[in-house]
Amino acid sequence: MTATLALGDDALVLSHRLGEWAGHAPVLEEEVALANIALDLLGQARLLLSMAGDEDELAYLREERAFRNVQLVEQPNGDFAHTITRQLYFSAYQRPLYEQLASGGSAFAGLAAKAVKEVAYHQDHAEHWTLRLGDGTDESHDRMQRGVDALWRFTGELFEPVEGLEIDWRSLRSDWLESVSAVLDRATLTLPAGPQSGAWTAGAGRQGIHTEPFGRMIAEMQHLHRSHPGASW
Amino acid sequence: MVTETLLEEELHRLAGSVPDPELPVLTLDELGVLRGVDVLAPGKVTVRLTPTYTGCPAIEAMSADIERVLHDHGIPEVSVVKVLSPAWSTDDISAEGRRKLAEFGIAPPRPHDVTAPAGGPVPLTLSVRCPHCGSTDTELLSRFSSTACKALRRCVTCREPFDHFKEL
Known part of the structure; x- marks a missing residue:
């Protein structure tokens, strides 16, 4: 249950954040790309939350403290570079995580084997934009570096072991660091030197402790369902 | 079975x-x-x-x-x-299905390179052919298009944009 909610909430919350770009993306192609990535994540979330119980009740009727997503995915979109950084950090984590789950014998193996192929495209998308913005104009470089620096302190939590997931966390962390460092380097960006988590952040999202913007995000996400219980399309 | x-x-x-x-x-x-x-x-x-x-x-x-x-x-x-397992792949689309896709104006997915690492985007070894004029000189506009399963490309020769059923 802990593991199912951790994986499912990561996907659900990031999906919702990406959905917030609809109508606001800098170009039409990105509008469509971010919505498609959001849809992939929503598909994962639906399967995972259905494994844990009723998907709608879990998504729309839980209080903030009951969500088990990492704090990284709940961070507001910021500018486009900020969103791309969040995508880079998260997809570089989710891909090797799902690769490990796909080769294991747990209940997540089937879903992970399927989703990892989709996540490979999410990572590819984030890496290309990181290169383009980092090695672009002075302005895009500065904004990308600001995003990379600002979200760095939320990355430590990704490697806090989750009960019920048979993962080699040490190798997950080294895979992540290797791919992220390589992309940042090619993008002429600097890998942040600061800590990957503060005392107040380590593992906190997985324990139900979230950052301030998350409350407002789920208020919006849950508003319709709570105002009109049982409503359907 | x-x-x-x-x-x-x-x-x-x-x-x-x-x-x-x-x-x-x-x-x-x-x-x-x-x-x-x-x-x-x-x-x-x-x-x-x-x-x-x-x-x-x-x-x-x-x-x-x-x-x-x-x-x-x-x-x-x-x-x-x-059912999720084994995961669907674009290799599961039949030869007839690929032909119909191209006829419909959607470049069909390329077969997977068996030597490529599993799970990753397919290396661009074969070019994607324009379904309108047949040119192999095409460029990627966006990895995601009208649906999750397609990428948006443009033909350099006839300048028409087209969807490509991307490899999965």
Whole structure:
């Protein structure tokens, strides 16, 4: 249950954040790309939350403290570079995580084997934009570096072991660091030197402790369902 | 795998002939998403269907269409179950399906390179051919297009944009 909610909430919350770009993306192609990535994540979330119980009740009727997503995915979109950084950090984590789950014998193996192929495209998308913005104009470089620096302190939590997931966390962390460092380097960006988590952040999202913007995000996400219980399309 | 009975074969053919709700030129059989039909008891059938993408909303329309077709064929109890494993791949699209996609203006997915690392985007070894003029000189505009399963490309020769069913 802990593991199912951790994986499912990561996907659900990031999906919702990406959905917030609809109508606001800098170009039409990105509008469509971010919505498609959001849809992939929503598909994962639906399967995972259905494994844990009723998907709608879990998504729309839980209080903030009951969500088990990492704090990284709940961070507001910021500018486009900020969103791309969040995508880079998260997809570089989710891909090797799902690769490990796909080769294991747990209940997540089937879903992970399927989703990892989709996540490979999410990572590819984030890496290309990181290169383009980092090695672009002075302005895009500065904004990308600001995003990379600002979200760095939320990355430590990704490697806090989750009960019920048979993962080699040490190798997950080294895979992540290797791919992220390589992309940042090619993008002429600097890998942040600061800590990957503060005392107040380590593992906190997985324990139900979230950052301030998350409350407002789920208020919006849950508003319709709570105002009109049982409503359907 | 248990061999299908004659009735199961017939129902498989019927369910397989249902057109894809988003790409109506393809049947579900050509798309490779129909995994099997099991007759559990007289008038009671289970259809196994696999999604293309995890979040693909078309699967609900596919299920409803399959149920309708089998009901019309005199099967009162039809349940469509979603199976995830083994994961669907664009290699499951039949040769006829690829031909129809190209004819419809969508560049079909390229076959997977067996030497490529599993799970990653396919290295661009073969060029994607423009479905309008046949030129192989095409460029990627966006990795994501009108649906999750397609990428948006443009032909450098005839300048037309087109969808490419990307490899999965």
